[in-house]
Amino acid sequence: MTVLELTGEDLTIEMIKDFLGNSDAVVEITEEGYRKINASRKIVENIIREGKTIYGITTGFGLFCDVLISKEKAIDLQANLIRSHCCGVGRPFSEDAVLVMMILRLNTLVKGHSGVTADLADQLKMYINERIIPKVPEQGSLGASGDLAPLAHIAITLMGEGEVYYEGELRQTADVLEVLGITPLALREKEGLAMINGTQPMTAQGVLNYIEAEHLMEASLWIAALTHQALNGITDAYNEKIHASRGYTAQIYAAERMREYLEGSRLTTRQGEVRVQDAYSIRCIPQVHGASFQTLEYVKDKLETEMNAANDNPLIFSEDEVFSGGNFHGQPIAIAMDLLKIGAAEIANISERRIERLVNPALNGDLPAFLSPEEGFQSGAMILQYAAASLVSENKTLAHPASVDSIPSSANQEDHVSMGTIGARHARDIIDNMRNVLAIELLIALTAVELKGKEKLSPKTREKFEEYRLVADFIEKDRVFSMDIENLSLALSAVK
Structure with a gap:
């Protein structure tokens, strides 16, 4: 069994x-993680007992941040928050994406700055x-204050409401919990807010995007090597000295991989031969x-930072430091x-x-039209x-940056938002x-190299040829x- 601590x-x-990649994998929380969760929860309970004014614990939300909530209504406030924020629309996120969202959200809670109970x-x-x-609809988030609507659709199922996928079927949450003997959770003070103030949907989809993009960008090189041979391409352009002279690590890597894939080919040429x-x-x-490939380096750094980030609000650091x-x-x-959108779109552009060149009789050498x-x-x-051509054209519209757009919300209290979930989906x-x-x-390319002489x-590319010729x-x-x-x-695909 794979255990993710x-x-x-x-x-x-x-x-x-x-x-x-492991269907039996489970997550566990370390002892230190529980200690931090319990310590931050104690601070929240002290705040409530002392009647302090702290956003989201003893006040309303958004524009209602100045509205004080009585102790008697503090728990109902959390349930109202979750139900009112379940307004996502559109097709649902993949089950893998939602599973990763939950792992990332739990990892944030373990940091001990959110004030939730160990029960949550x-x-x-x-x-x-x-x-x-x-079941989490994928549209309806502005990407600040966090991915509110998508995370609300997760939180409401912890309460026994909404719908879930279980053993391949979409079912009412209450029915699944009854079968499994699980008691629905009654969210306590601060817990509703702690579940929805975060970036986990955009980050989780981003992680899946990264895994797939990295895998495909690697594959794009050996596919390009097949095309190179079908067109009797010139190997001199991949000479190590050319790429070292420019200095980009990723460019040097791509050239090295092309040399490896083409080594021993009798279909390639040298400059001036053809x-x-x-x-x-x-x-x-x-x-x-x-x-x-360079975009992957940047994206990975930002994703792994966010995966381990405290992105709740307010954040609890000590009795006197709740900010x-x-x-x-x-x-x-x-x-x-x-x-990442730009990086992936350019791989598709150059592939097209x-x-x-493979199909155009004016460009493909002696291959049939x-x-x-x-x-x-x-x-x-x-x-x-x-x-x-249709797909790369569509990509050009999808590649428009979501992050430069913003629409104010909550009566201009939340007057700049990221649209990051739209970016992740696109x-x-x-x-x-x-x-x-x-x-x-x-x-x-498989057909073209077969015509040229497999x-x-x-x-290395002959191995790929034999593997994928079984598919098409x-x-x-x-x-x-x-x-x-x-x-x-x-x-x-990286994820079958």
């Missing part, structure tokens, strides 16, 4: 990846370990793909997701240009390029499109290609 300090993307932490831990996954230079979509693979601030504001993740087995009678890969969509474009390039492939057949006649694209796309 949450400390609030050292959670990584790799840990989340391992957790998702245990209920959330139980949901994670039993794989009781709330042509002096290749087009940019071949010659500049290290520069373009490398720049996209209202803005750590729930999603701007750091919003900008990171917008950057290589697709065009559109790789058609009977030119004129059969269209071959002609419309595959159309599909790729990044996911761009990455999905990128994967399909790469699948199209792979489908065409026995001449480099050893040679284009020997016109057929319905959408299934080939879907199967290759699934085979390329």
